[in-house]
Amino acid sequence: MNNGRLNDGGGEPRAPRPPGPPDGSVALALKADVVLGAQLVSRHRAPRLAALLVLSLLVAAAGHRPAPGAVRVPMACVVVGILAVVGASRLFAPGGAVAAARAGAGKWWIAPVGRLLGGLAVVLPLGLAGAALLALPGAGTDAMPRLSGILSLYGAATAAVTAAAAPLIGSSAAAAIGLTTAWVGALPPSGLATMLAGWPVIARPLVSLWNVLPLPWRAIRWFERGGLGDLMLLAAWVVVAVLATAWSVNRFYRLARRGPAA
Secondary structure (H helix, E strand, O other), rough: OOOOEOOOOOOOOOOOOOOOOOOHHHHHHHHHHEEEEEHHOOOHHHHHHHHHHHHHHHHHHOOOOOOOOOHHHHHHHHHHHHHHHHHHOOOOOOHHHHHHHHHOOOOOOHHHHHHHHHHHHHHHHHHHHHHHHHHHHHHHHHHHHHHHHHHHHHHHHHHHHHHHHHHHHHHHHHHHHHHHHHOOOOOOHHHHHHHOOOOHHHHHHHHHHHHHHHHHHHHHHHHOOOOOOHHHHHHHHHHHHHHHHHHHHHHHHHHHHHHHOO
């Protein structure tokens, strides 16, 4: 007997979610999660340390005279990626952030979308400012709107994926994986295949994975060549990651309730 409580199919009863708010308050609930997302990012020390790392990169780049052309676009992608993944790893960190998302009375998509928007509102302006300092001297002002647009989309995609992974593997692990991909992901698949030519067993699956992940090389290629393919893949990853975040938050909640019983 479960005393009227819902059952998740695994034999362990769980409390039902609170009823959703009326349609008129969806905007208020979304606004609350946007503010919460901004606070989760801005008040934690990890994003601040990432900002110091980015500042050191900018200082190091300032000592070198840029060549004509957009030669610093890969470094601009690294700057945006570092800030995006470190900030997004805090949005659904196991503990209070996940518990608050699960206990909310809003629709399932409000917390993933709202917190992602709030986190990006904090890190993207800093990342784009750093990218402009890096790329502007070589690329020129005419290229900055295109560069800002593709970096914003890339930052949203990589942040959404990191936020989705944090409830499952932990915020530190998600940030570490995201930082690694931000650094090495500027290498295109052709370069990766050349580097791993001596290990075909490893090269084939890794290059295939490289072609589908939202890595910096896609932003770099779109900036250089244009086209819809890279834009559509990055946008698709944002949608998929939002869905995955909603699923991972609920999965973390069920596992947390089963833990004490075990």
